[in-house]
Amino acid sequence: MDTKESRDSKVQTYVVNDDATDHQMDELDPTGVLVKPKWRGTDVDKMDMEVLGRHQVLRRNFRFLSMLGFGSTLICTWEILLGNILFISTDGGTADLFWGYIVVLIGVGLTYASLAEMSSMAPTAGGQYHWVSEFAPPRYQKFLSYIVGRLHDSLTKLPQLLTTHIGWICMTGWQAGLLSVGFLVGTIIQGLIVLNNPSYVFERWHGTLLVWAITAFCVIFNTILAKRLPAVEGVVLTIHIMGLFAIVVPLWVLSPRATANEALLTFSNGGNWPTTGLSAMIGLLTPMGSLCGFDCAVHMSEEVEDASRTLPRSIMWSVYLNGAMGFIMAVTMCYTLGDLQELVKTPTGYPFIQVFYNATNSYAATNIMTAIMIITLTACCLSEVATSSRQLWSFARDRAALNAIVSLGVVSLLSSYYITIACLVWRRLRGEPLPPRRWSLGKYGLGMNIASLLFLTPIWFFAFWPLSTPVEPSTMNWAVLMYGAVIIWALVYYFVWAKHSYVGPVTVVKRDL
Numbered sequence: 001m002d003t004k005e006s007r008d009s010k011v012q013t014y015v016v017n018d019d020a021t022d023h024q025m026d027e028l029d030p031t032g033v034l035v036k037p038k039w040r041g042t043d044v045d046k047m048d049m050e051v052l053g054r055h056q057v058l059r060r061n062f063r064f065l066s067m068l069g070f071g072s073t074l075i076c077t078w079e080i081l082l083g084n085i086l087f088i089s090t091d092g093g094t095a096d097l098f099w100g101y102i103v104v105l106i107g108v109g110l111t112y113a114s115l116a117e118m119s120s121m122a123p124t125a126g127g128q129y130h131w132v133s134e135f136a137p138p139r140y141q142k143f144l145s146y147i148v149g150r151l152h153d154s155l156t157k158l159p160q161l162l163t164t165h166i167g168w169i170c171m172t173g174w175q176a177g178l179l180s181v182g183f184l185v186g187t188i189i190q191g192l193i194v195l196n197n198p199s200y201v202f203e204r205w206h207g208t209l210l211v212w213a214i215t216a217f218c219v220i221f222n223t224i225l226a227k228r229l230p231a232v233e234g235v236v237l238t239i240h241i242m243g244l245f246a247i248v249v250p251l252w253v254l255s256p257r258a259t260a261n262e263a264l265l266t267f268s269n270g271g272n273w274p275t276t277g278l279s280a281m282i283g284l285l286t287p288m289g290s291l292c293g294f295d296c297a298v299h300m301s302e303e304v305e306d307a308s309r310t311l312p313r314s315i316m317w318s319v320y321l322n323g324a325m326g327f328i329m330a331v332t333m334c335y336t337l338g339d340l341q342e343l344v345k346t347p348t349g350y351p352f353i354q355v356f357y358n359a360t361n362s363y364a365a366t367n368i369m370t371a372i373m374i375i376t377l378t379a380c381c382l383s384e385v386a387t388s389s390r391q392l393w394s395f396a397r398d399r400a401a402l403n404a405i406v407s408l409g410v411v412s413l414l415s416s417y418y419i420t421i422a423c424l425v426w427r428r429l430r431g432e433p434l435p436p437r438r439w440s441l442g443k444y445g446l447g448m449n450i451a452s453l454l455f456l457t458p459i460w461f462f463a464f465w466p467l468s469t470p471v472e473p474s475t476m477n478w479a480v481l482m483y484g485a486v487i488i489w490a491l492v493y494y495f496v497w498a499k500h501s502y503v504g505p506v507t508v509v510k511r512d513l
Helices: 004-009 043-051 064-075 077-083 085-090 093-121 128-135 138-150 154-162 167-196 204-224 226-254 260-265 276-283 285-290 294-303 307-336 351-360 363-397 402-429 442-462 479-501
Strands: 012-018 022-028
Touching: 043 307, 064 226, 064 294, 064 307, 064 363, 077 085, 077 167, 077 285, 077 307, 077 363, 085 093, 085 276, 085 285, 085 351, 093 128, 093 260, 093 276, 093 285, 093 294, 093 307, 093 402, 093 442, 128 138, 128 402, 138 402, 138 479, 167 204, 167 351, 167 363, 204 363, 226 307, 226 351, 226 363, 260 307, 276 285, 276 442, 285 307, 285 402, 294 307, 307 351, 351 363, 402 442, 402 479
Parallel strands: none
Antiparallel strands: 012 022
16 A cells, blocks of 8 residues: 555655735646645545545536536436327326336435435446445446446455446446437427428438437537536526426416316326236336436546535435426426327327417417526436436446437436445345445345335336337337347456456445545
8 A cells, every 4th residue: 555655755746826815735646637725625525536546537626506506407307208208198198107207206316315425435437336346245346336337266356247237238228328418409499390381301310310410519618618617517407496486387378177086087098008007117118218227426426625525415416406307397297298199190290299289379488488498408418418418428437219329328327326336235234334425324224225126126127118109110129129138248348358457436436545
């Protein structure tokens, strides 16, 4: 282990002019990347980085409010709920939207509380794949971490086997999430064009070009203006909150409303499944898709000041804020959607656009209401690029159709959550000590961890199902094929190459400091 003197001897210093007023000593870490002292965080941050075996190469310019804005605007719960309303219009209906949202909100609350506690134990951009590397049974650490990080001798080779698995799954989840939001923005713009110009022919390749344009904008912004991201998140958070009321108030005032019995107690089975219960389970993809991804803050942890305390608080407050806003939108949709059979036939491709127009009978009002969603979802893309790039960077540091896209993103992230929390449960059941943390679930930790696993199991299973029967190539949920292909490729890649070069995060952790 390095002594303090030997570590200090590796650090170079030089003098720079800071703000043209005074001179300040800045440090180059051993990788040669400059981070000014004012951006290195608190003493606790510095200790955490030392314990985790990492160097501070990113500016810690996020604080609680900017991270709350980051998490809330990235998830965009009420906006994603509207964008994916077609799924539950087909399977489950408004009653499934109402009751399913409540069940899912409770379940994700347990899940993210478990992840929030781990973020306080190890605040690292690697997130799930680091935690699996540290908390998994020693025999499986490296392999699981690798796979979870990529989708987010037998005693030494099998540990290599478990950490790599988590990396692949987590990375796949965030890349698919970025694609799904970009797809939403691009095709929502197409939907508006259809509404305003009925002669326009809806071509799929037009949507693809729009998706590329949105993604390119977000990548360029994160490349050139990354330092401005915290300020942008604050502005977008305001639009995110005010925009909700700019939409729900006109809907409540102008739309014909369903009765309580129709809105809250009538389930539908538009997918022609054998039972309405099965249809309702498949329809849960809508609320789950809108409440999935609050671990985004974790992957920004090395840019957060006082991360071990700020991260868990920002994660949970993002869940509370977005969960409440999403519930308001879910109730609004339950009462104002109208005829579901007619909505799924809308030429815009998005039932919510038709709902806006049916309520206002105004192209201008519909355009403005939809534009609010386009702005917030584009901001979501900005944050998605930031999160997915940090997660991929962290993984590399250790060398290592809409329904189908949404499903792939959901099942990939849920897989990473499941494996990570299962490793924590294993550790707790064995009575092994956990790392110190400043945000803890206390004596309820084990029970909440187990409850979250029980919730995730059926949600993960039904996320692979198509929306309707009979299943044809055009209606098939290809997420199962893409997910399976990623796992198979990760396994082949691991055994052929990665197991000889991938270094699990646990190898550099120094918990004895």
